[in-house]
Amino acid sequence: MLAALLSGCAQDERLEVFAAASLRDVLTELDHERVAGGAAPLRLNFGGSGELARQILAAGRADLFLSAGALELERLVEGELVLEGSRRVLASNRLVLIAPSGAVPSDPLAALSEVRRLSIANPAYVPAGRHARAWLEQRELWERLGPRASLATDVRAALSQVESGAAPLGIVYATDAARSDRVEVVQVISDGSPVRYPAGILRESPRQALAADLLDELAGPRGRALFARHGFEPPDQAEAR
Amino acid sequence: LNPEVWTALGVSLRVATSATLLVALPGTAIALALARAQRGTVWRSLVETLVAFPLVLPPTAVGYLIVLGFARDGPLGSETIGADLGVLLSFRGAVLASSVMALPLFVRTARVAFEEVEPRLELMGRSLGMSRTQVFLRVTLPQARRGVLAAFVLGFGRALGEFGASAVVAGNVAGETRTLSMAIYDSYQVSDPSIVQYVGVAALLAFVLMFVAERLLARRAGSRARSSGGSA
Numbered sequence: 001m002l003a004a005l006l007s008g009c010a011q012d013e014r015l016e017v018f019a020a021a022s023l024r025d026v027l028t029e030l031d032h033e034r035v036a037g038g039a040a041p042l043r044l045n046f047g048g049s050g051e052l053a054r055q056i057l058a059a060g061r062a063d064l065f066l067s068a069g070a071l072e073l074e075r076l077v078e079g080e081l082v083l084e085g086s087r088r089v090l091a092s093n094r095l096v097l098i099a100p101s102g103a104v105p106s107d108p109l110a111a112l113s114e115v116r117r118l119s120i121a122n123p124a125y126v127p128a129g130r131h132a133r134a135w136l137e138q139r140e141l142w143e144r145l146g147p148r149a150s151l152a153t154d155v156r157a158a159l160s161q162v163e164s165g166a167a168p169l170g171i172v173y174a175t176d177a178a179r180s181d182r183v184e185v186v187q188v189i190s191d192g193s194p195v196r197y198p199a200g201i202l203r204e205s206p207r208q209a210l211a212a213d214l215l216d217e218l219a220g221p222r223g224r225a226l227f228a229r230h231g232f233e234p235p236d237q238a239e240a241r
Numbered sequence: 242l243n244p245e246v247w248t249a250l251g252v253s254l255r256v257a258t259s260a261t262l263l264v265a266l267p268g269t270a271i272a273l274a275l276a277r278a279q280r281g282t283v284w285r286s287l288v289e290t291l292v293a294f295p296l297v298l299p300p301t302a303v304g305y306l307i308v309l310g311f312a313r314d315g316p317l318g319s320e321t322i323g324a325d326l327g328v329l330l331s332f333r334g335a336v337l338a339s340s341v342m343a344l345p346l347f348v349r350t351a352r353v354a355f356e357e358v359e360p361r362l363e364l365m366g367r368s369l370g371m372s373r374t375q376v377f378l379r380v381t382l383p384q385a386r387r388g389v390l391a392a393f394v395l396g397f398g399r400a401l402g403e404f405g406a407s408a409v410v411a412g413n414v415a416g417e418t419r420t421l422s423m424a425i426y427d428s429y430q431v432s433d434p435s436i437v438q439y440v441g442v443a444a445l446l447a448f449v450l451m452f453v454a455e456r457l458l459a460r461r462a463g464s465r466a467r468s469s470g471g472s473a
Contacts, residue, residue, distance in 0.1 A: 051430050100313055117330050122413065125430045150330045150412040153430075161412065165313025165320075166329030 013040035015210055016061060018052040020068035020197065021154035022093065022128065022173050026230050027066075030218070042214075048154035049073075050125025056081065056202065063205040064214060066090065066197060068155075068173075069127025073198045083208060086201035090218050091232040093197070094174040095131055095189040100165045101182055108186040112169060118145050119167035121155045127195070128155035132171040135189050159183065175231040196235065242442075243435045248416055249424040250442055256332070256407070256420055257400035260339035261347075264396055268347040269389070273377070275348070276355035295406075296345040303341055304409025307334070311410075328410070335411035335418045339400035347396035350458075354388020355381065391457040398450040402443075421446075 019027055024046050031042045045052065045062070049072040056062050057079060065082075067073040076082050097108055105111030112118070121129035129151065136142040152158035155172050162170035163182040170183075173195065177185050199218070201211045217223055224234060271292060278285040295303050310317050311328045319325040328334045358381050366376040382389065404422040411418035413427065421443045428436040 048430070054430065054432060103313070117414070119330070119412075122427070122430070124427070147415060150414050151427075152412065161330060164308050164311075164315075164329065165318065166308065166311075166412070 012207070013210070014043050015040075015063045015207055015214060016043045016045070017064045017066065017214070018045045018047075018056060018062040019066040020049045020052070020127070021046050021156045022068055022176055023066055023197065024156065025175075025179060026226055026232070029230075030223070030226055046154075048121060048126035050127075051153070054125075060202070060204050062202050063207050063211045064199065064201055066199045066218075067127070068093075068195065068197055069130060070196060070198055071130070072127060073200055076200065076202075081203055082200040083203045083205075086212065086215070087198060088200075088215065088219060089196050089198045089235040090223065091197045091227040091235055093195045093232055095128070095135065095171055095195060096174045096177050096185045097187040097189060098159075098162050098170050098172055098177045098183040099168060099186050100162055101184050103165070103168065104184050104186055105169075108169075111186075113141055113144065115145070115148065115167075115169045117148055117150055117167040117169075119150045119152060119158045119161040119170035121158050121172075122151035122153060124151075126152075126154055128158070128171070128173060131195055132189075135171070178231045197232075243438055245415075245424070246435065246438045246442060249419055249421045249439065252335075252416065252418065253401055253420040253422075256335045256339055256403075256418075257397050259336040260343055260400035260403075261393060261397045263336060263340045264344050264347050264400075265393070268344055268392070268396070269351055272348045272351035272392070273355050273381070275352045292348045293345050295341050300342060300403070300405025301409055304338055304406035307338060307341070307406065307410045330410075330412045330414060330418070332411070332417050335407045335420065338406035338410040339403040342403050342406055343396040343400040346399045347392045350392035350395050351385070351389050354385035354392065357388065358384040387457045387460065391454045394450055394454040394457065398447065398454070401446065401450070 017027065027042070027044055031044065035041050045055075047055075049067040049069050052062075052065065053067070053072040053075050056065060056076060060081065065073060065076065073082065073087065077087070097112065099105060120132040123129035123133040133142060136145055150158075150161055150167055152161060155176055158170050159172050159176045159180060161167045162172075163180055169186070171189065174185070174188065177183055199215060201208055201215065205211055228234075271288065275285060275288060308329060309315050311326060311334075312318050313320050315321065317326060326333070328337055362380050362384065363376050366380045371379065402422060403420070404426065407418065407420065408423060408426070413419050413423050419427070421439055425436060425439045425443065427433075428439060
C-alpha cells in the first residue's frame, strides 16, 4: 500500500513544473483546464526563481522550469541542465509600487524616500527583487532604502506584507497587485530592466515530449490568452523594451 | 569571520535577551500558579494546554496569528486602535514572536522547579509572619533557583533558535530582524559559503546553552538525591 502511495497512479504522465511564484494563478488555471480536458494533473512547485533554480541544481527533478528572470534560467543553462533549443520567452510583466488600499500616499515618490519599511522580494535570489533593486539604484534610492527593506522570500510574500499593512509600500509585479483588492498601485515602474519569463525543458527529464507540448500550449494562442487575462504582456513587448 | 555574521549574531542575542526578559514575569507567574494549583482540575489543564499550544502549533501558524492581530485592520492594528504599535516587520515583532515561542519551555521548566519546593518550608515562612511576596522571594525562589535559571537558559535558547514565527512576523531586515536563523535560510538560498560560519556560530551557542541548562538541572536532581538520605 505504501508502495502504491509512493509511486502514485499515472505518475509518469505527471509533469513536474517548477515555476516563479508570480505565475501561480496562470498555471493553476491552466492545470484545472487541462485536467477538465482529461490530461494528467501537473505537479506544480512555486517559489522564488532563484530558490527553484537551486533546487533543480541540487536535485535535478523538474521537467520544466518557468523563471521570472533570465539570470536564473541562465544558471541552469550554464550547468548544461537545459535541453538545447527548448528555451523561449513566454510573457512579460511590469513592476509596480503598491500601498495598502486606503493608505495611498499623495506623493508616492516622496513617500518612498521617507518610507519606514519597504517590502520587496529578496534581490539576492528573486528576479522581482533584483529588478526592484535595479530601479531603486537607478533613482539613487537604494543606499537609503536598502537598510529599511524587508526582503521577502518571493514576490507573493512581499505582496502579503503590504496587504497586512506591515509595510506601507512595496514593489511587486503588476499581475500580483491586480489580483489583490487589499493593495493599490501607486505608480507603475516602467523604466526598470525588462521583466521576462523565459522557460526551458530540463535535459534530464524523462518526459521531454510532454514538456514540449505544455510549452507549446503556453506559447500558443491559449497560453497567450491566459497570460493576458492575468495581466501579463506578450513576450515581444519585453523584447522591444 | 564575515562581518555580516557578527551583525546577525548581535541581532539574535538582542532579540533573545529581550524575549527572555519579556517572558520572565508572566512566565514565572504562570509557572507558580500552575505548580500550586490542584492537579487534575479543568482550568489547570486548560492553562497548561494554552501555554503548550505554541510548542506543537507550526511556528508559521503562530506567526500568522500574530500578523492577523497586528495587521492594519486587525484587533491591535493601526486602524482599530488609532496608533501604529510598530510590531510587524520590526525588532519588536521578532521579540514578540520569539517570546510566544519561548514561553512554553520557560513555564514548563520553572513549574517543575516550583513543584519541587517543599510546601512545608513555605508554610513555616508564613507562620513566621512573612507576607506572600516575602515567602516567594526568600523561600520559594531560592529553593527553586536552579530550575528557574534553567528556565531562563532554555527560554533564551528557544528564542535564539526561533525561525518560523519571526520570519512571518518580523521578516528579513538586515541589522534589525535578520537573525542567525534567518541568515542561515537566506545564505542557503544563494549557496553563500558564509552559511558555514552562521551554522558554526549557532551550533556553538546552542551547545553552550544546552550544556549550562543540563548542568543546572542535573545538579538540582543530585542535591535532592543527597538530601533525601542514603537509601539508594
